[in-house]
Amino acid sequence: MSTPTAAPPAPLVLFARGTIARLALWPALRVAVAENWGGPPATSAQKQTWLASVLVDAFEPALISSSSSPDPTPASPTPTPVSTPATEAPDADYVALTLLQVLEDEFDAVLEDGSADTVAQEIVGLYGSIARGEPAAEARVREWEARAETWRGKKVQVQEVVGSEEEWESEEDEEDEEGEGEEAPQLRDAGAEARSRPEPVVDEDGFTLVQGKGKGRAPR
Template identity: 50%
Template sequence: MSSGLTASVEAVPLLFARGVIARLALWPALRAAVDNSWGGSASAQKRTWLASELVDAFEASVPPGNAEQPDEEYVELNLLQAMEDEFDVVIEDDSVEPLARDIVALWAAARSGNEALVLEWEAKAEKMRGKRMDVNVQEVVDETGDGEDSEDWEDEDDGEADSEVPQLVERAIHKPEPIVDEDGFTLVQGKGKGRR
């Protein structure tokens, strides 16, 4: 009987990990971050790392007398911090709250051996595989260049709010200003990066 109990205890982290990976795959903010490589070329690996961090935190709470089981607030704070640290994304919608709630529910289901919830999330994730989700993203550009708060340039616009929200731009292309010599002629410049 003890070998069956050991096998089910060993199966809990694996079942939970499957559920967490599936649930994270459906989080629009993380999907956008990975799809657009906001975390660099290792964005997909960072998603896997985030899942493993959550699984490890819950798994550490299993032995008696060990750490307390993570709750929704713990999960939420860790997700927000990871998104900011790894993807430079600040989550300002309420999408992280139901995600944290679902992850805690997945842990309870895995502990009780209930695979149905995990299978449900995996089916939803499979359905969304390869599809792009619409995400409302606002890019914030640091115009001061030094990362400091923007109190100085708030005074310049007299507190007027912009009526138009800036759109996310993946890559800005800056054309160099034409060079005009003292006779008024515009100098022709080569286009390649390999100029010497």
């Protein structure tokens, strides 16, 4: 007979909910998933879920440590050895680096708008609020979840930079511009520059045809 698995601590569950919701609100990740930059639709969505699990796993030891409430009056208090450091949560720099690395490795996109820092700071801030047992933590998570549900299926305004030369914005309804502080992400497709440059075409006279801007040819 199998032993039932213990339910995860409530603080960890709340943090996981908040992390999932906050990532769902991140325009850069929403674009990457919606445009299937991480592969087929199911694969891209799975990568978003996987990213949330990576962050939750990174914070789990610190959350479990902070949620443990030792007996305030133990019969035989045992001092903590100096050589054993307290469990520390990842900082905002670690979280931001993780976000950027996953976007580049899994979605082939380079983010250049600084929004990863904002997301990282808010996730770390949520951890601190939960670790301190603040009632506002659950209210914040509920707010993020409500906004994520509202934005589900909506398109995101994008500025994509191909190499260092081209920049464009996708068509977007004006009503979707109310991003509550979320600006259009600036994403650079790491492989788009090579794909966007056509191979030179040489005519029978030995001239290279110039493509893209009208008709013409230039000597080789």
